Amino acid sequence: MDFLRPASWQEALAAKAEHPAAVPIAGGTDVMVEINFDHRRPEYLLDLNRIGELEEWEADGDTVRLGASVPYTRIMEGLRAELPGLALAAHTVASPQIRNRGGVGGNLGTASPAGDAHPALLAGGGAVEAESVRGTRMIPIDDFYLGVKRNALAPDELIRAVHLKKATGPQQFSKVGTRNAMVIAVCAFGIALHPDLRTVRTGIGSAAPTPIRATTAEEFLTAALEEGGFWDNGKAVPPSVARQFADLVAGAANPIDDVRGTASYRRHALAVMARRTLGWTWEQYRGKQQDERNQPCA
Amino acid sequence: MTGHPTRAATAPGRTPTSVTQGADGSPTRGGIGESTMRPDGILKVTGEFAYSSDLWHEDMLWGHTLRSTVAHARIVSIDTSEALATSGVYAVLTYDDLPTEVRHYGLEIRDTPVLAHGKVRHHGEPVALVAADHPETARRAAAKIRVEYEELPVVTDEASATGPGAVLVHEHRDDHHSGHVPHPNIVHRQPIVRGDAAAAAERADVVVTGDYVFGMQDQAFLGPESGLAVPAEDGGVDLYVATQWLHSDLRQIAPVLGLPEKKVRMTLSGVGGAFGGREDLSMQIHGCLLALRTGKPVKIVYNRFESFFGHVHRHPARLHYEHGATRDGRLTHVRCRIVLDGGAYASASPAVVGNAASLSIGPYVVEDVDIEAIALYTNNPPCGAMRGFGAVQACFAYEAQMDKVAAELGLDPVEFRQINAMEQGTVMPTGQVVDSPAPVAELLRRVKALPMPPERQWETTEGADVRALPGGLSNTTHGEGVVRGVGYAVGIKNVGFSEGFDDYSTARVRMEVINGEPVATVHTAMAEVGQGGVTVHAQIARSELGVSQVTIAPADTRVGSAGSTSASRQTYMTGGAVKNSCEAVREKVLEIGRRKFGTYHPAWATAELLLEGGKVVTDGGEALADIADVLEDEAVDVELEFRHRPTQAFDLRTGQGNGHVQYSFAAHRAVVEVDTELGLVKVVELACAQDVGKALNPLSVVGQIQGGSTQGLGVAVMEEIVVDPVTAKVRNPSFTDYLIPTILDTPTMPVDVLELADEHAPYGLRGIGEAPTLSSTPAVLAAIRQATGLELTRTPVRPEHLTGA
Amino acid sequence: MRVTFTVNGRRQEADDVWEGESLLYVLRERMGLPGSKNACEQGECGSCTVRLDGVPVCSCLVAAGQAEGREVVTVEGLAGKDGRLSTVQQAFVDAGAVQCGFCTPGLLVAADELLERTPEPSDGDIREALSGNLCRCTGYEKILDAVRLAAARTGEAV
16 A cells, blocks of 8 residues: 655646546545555555645635534534524534544445435535646536446545535534434435525435435425525415425435334434425524515615 | 554553552542542553554564355365465364364354354355454455355244244254254244133223334444454463453453463453444354464454444344233233344343343233243354343333233223333233332333423524424435424333353452551453443442442452353342452451450440541441551452352243342433434433332433433344345445444433332442333334324334334 | 654654554554554544644545655643643543543544534534544533533633
8 A cells, every 4th residue: 555645736636647547535434444454455545735725715606615624513613594404414423523534525435315504405506626747627426326336436536625605504414323423324304495496306315225315305396496486475384384395305216224223214304304304494494585585675 | 563552561451440449538438329430441541551453562463364255155175374374374173173072152042153163054154264464464364364265054043943944053952952942943932821811801891913024233342353362371271352341251262272271361451332242152162273373472463344244233023912901001911922043053042032021021010921932043143141141032022912902992002011110029921029129110100200392493593404304414304294293102121141050259358558548459350441430339338338449450360250140130140249248358357456446445346436537437327447457467358259148940841930130220211303204303302200119320221221221222223134035145234334323313312210219239239221222222112102093013123114104 | 555644743754654544543454553443444434534734534435555745733732841630531530431442532622622612502502513433432511511511611711
């Protein structure tokens, strides 16, 4: 095994081009487990810790360009307003120690369906900035996950950042685990209201071979909100709409039975989380509407 | 490899447990009944305490174990040539390399091969050993060992174990249980019949039956199995290891190595928790074999994955119960059948069967019982000792039954238990009369009387605090679906080794004057595994000998056996041995005093004399002499064995016999909040009342109760080793998927300690370590049942059990 | 490979480090600092917690080479130079928060950082900050007591 320690992003790209099989390591929270338990013996480890810009974010304009290695702790503390869904998801990642090391780049690189960031990324919408010596390309998050632990990166590419739309409405994230902390998702759900577009987006984790969106559920809800004029009248979402949304979310999943939970429980739990998180986000949206209406005109 | 600046090259690690602790002032402080600090506490908070995995020796090799990848198979061939040819590899051993004809070991039945021979009987069974200069070299070499398996059908449950045409796990049994068991795949069977259950059932106004399942729990101690074996010039070996019972290890190790016991010198290293999981051998023989083969020190440290295969687990169980009661709430009879899965090797299964049977009806008065407990041989992971030892599984079931009967009768569950609660003088199903306090009703009263935790503690001015809700940080509810439930349970556990076992401990106590101060040294082979035995030994020495300075010598095999750190027995047994030896030392000191000073004061001859505050004093408090002046440069040194009252084996047909030494009792009240839609549970409070006889160290007592309660909580809501029913392979051997409670899963735990002396025990004390692990689980289950209205006959409860999804 | 970094204020060096070794392994087996513990080696127990450039991390999941040139503080670095226990260490001893002690080093490093960040933590804060550190012996009650005690003593000292 060789340990490559590029001092700059350009050096890292060059190293990855030279050794496409090199395994990037940043927080180490996935890679080191595999090494410690003898599951993996990569020929090269490509250490990204010396590349400072990977741990920074830029939040100018409508998007956040989030460096691949920004630790979850800093996301949950510093990006609560811009990326509330991701900040909530970040808070559920493993333990404080892991949140201090791990970042979104690792979740994307591993592309495990159980990665906690994925549902929030899918719901918020955005793109992965992948780079190689050949150049940079933006991979829409919807096209990023290809299969179980497979993603759309080319062998010579590294994840530089994710570009995420700043929240224009409330977002929520919820995950089921059989312990009250430090737990891998049995299943997880993210939801983001996009009042600017009058749409709703979702993300499902640990309930299909890849993280997925519940597109039928999104379309149903978007249409129902539009038809009822809910975005403007700020009325509560009728229980029947919430129920159908929840059922459609559960229906979108394609879960399996495994040691962490059964397929049928996963579907059930997704429905409950979908209904609850819709309730929380919609109430927050209504609350804000109400506040704005009560503001005297300036 | 660079040097190890802080660790001596010759002595492995730093001295782990030889600690001198002073207590200032007089009369003697730091004696029994006080919450003195642990003598090893400072070393443990500075990181200097040397655990078995911390050991290091100049020129040492790393040992690695190759384990079977299948549960039941014939070994067709093993090819180690490529592994042996690997650079940096010093030895590769298989069964054929074992040095003597003794190639099996075991706690009670020697059925466990040191390395697999001809076949493997469970997933993860050791097949070959490698010693190399780096752990990675050893791992890579082990991966090059080619083992060809021819898989055999697996035995996984009672049906496949004892049904027609069952495959035998052990084909040629000749152990002392083989003659009386109804099937070779049954390790041991213990029936207990007393009175006439069938006739009593006729008198019952209500009869309630239930079938219960208890999942496989792991001890999950944090310090992995590890140790260092150093070959010695005399052809023997020095072994530094984390274990629960040095002398039991020694008895099993020496014959396999072909060495007399005196040439296998064992020293206890720092032990990172045990809970029963270190009662059986893990790396001990393997490390010694590699060290003797290579002539070099060998260190073996399991990682967490291997640890799940490196020790036995708590027996999973299936339990069938029938309880009858009259309208006025009196139990008429109990019939039950407990089937424990012992896995591939016997380990402690026979004793677990004895416990499960004899404690199967709980702390209640029932005249007419018909009980049967068995342990199976299967190809599942071997199961053996874990805190609670057979009584845990039974308690889960009988307490569920007690709630069910109470509900049937329309009685309050606590009141119903109190009506039937045993007390001093009660006759156990085994015919044994309980001859010390058994305050079962009182413990229930006390735990019920504790104030209830406030409702909706998760509500804050800024909204819901998810940390206090089911689901915790995962943000699953802000109060939706959350329902509170309250449950009660009480249990009974035996203390000490039972069924006629010659249970003893040994303590060597030395008293001498150092720098003008009398100092006591306590030397035992007791395994300090975290429970605080060393703290208590120092307290006893201070109380008995009136010294402030006590040195606790490292535990090793140069002193007689202390017995196991298990069965809640060490404070009773080794504490008793220390007390006993201290008393003998005191007598000798007084003898010397009488000889030297007897003529100066009549009280030397007439008064009851004590040692206090460094002086010889009369029971009236008059000081006669300084101990320092009595002893001068003389040292008093005593090594004595201490035994509890003898017990009897249970009759193999009727189960009658005075099998146990002492009983201990704890009661719990659990308050839970359940997210009834998602099936997630938050235990809000877990209160306990326990009779401890005498709290030698009140702080440690509470720590034991809270720790035990938490292990019970764990197996109520999350902990389970999942074994694939088709392949018998373990599916979750990691801390990612075998979950134990975090600090966010563990509630406030008020503890009410009752001290009713047992006149038969040293200081009146009662063993305390296990009882809180028993009733915790059924109390949590009862609370979840109350919150959900579900029957819940299985533990741990999983979300899908609560949602029906 | 060779790895050089600062541990508890002292520059340390290790040679012939295999590239797959963790910071934990190098501390324990090559630098004579076994205080950080190897309970799970998968980031699920916190026993190996050290501070890396001030931040609590699981040293089992830091590749040795990633520590190059950085500052590491382990449990061995908590006590004063004169050997006096730190407030948190003393509180753990006094409150009975130590049983087998295997989780203790990691808990101490985590609790020490918590109190540095949040001198008067609520119970919820303590629980959250220590939720990555498993303890199998105590049931955590005495650990909570210890952190409360350390916070109170720190407050008194100010």
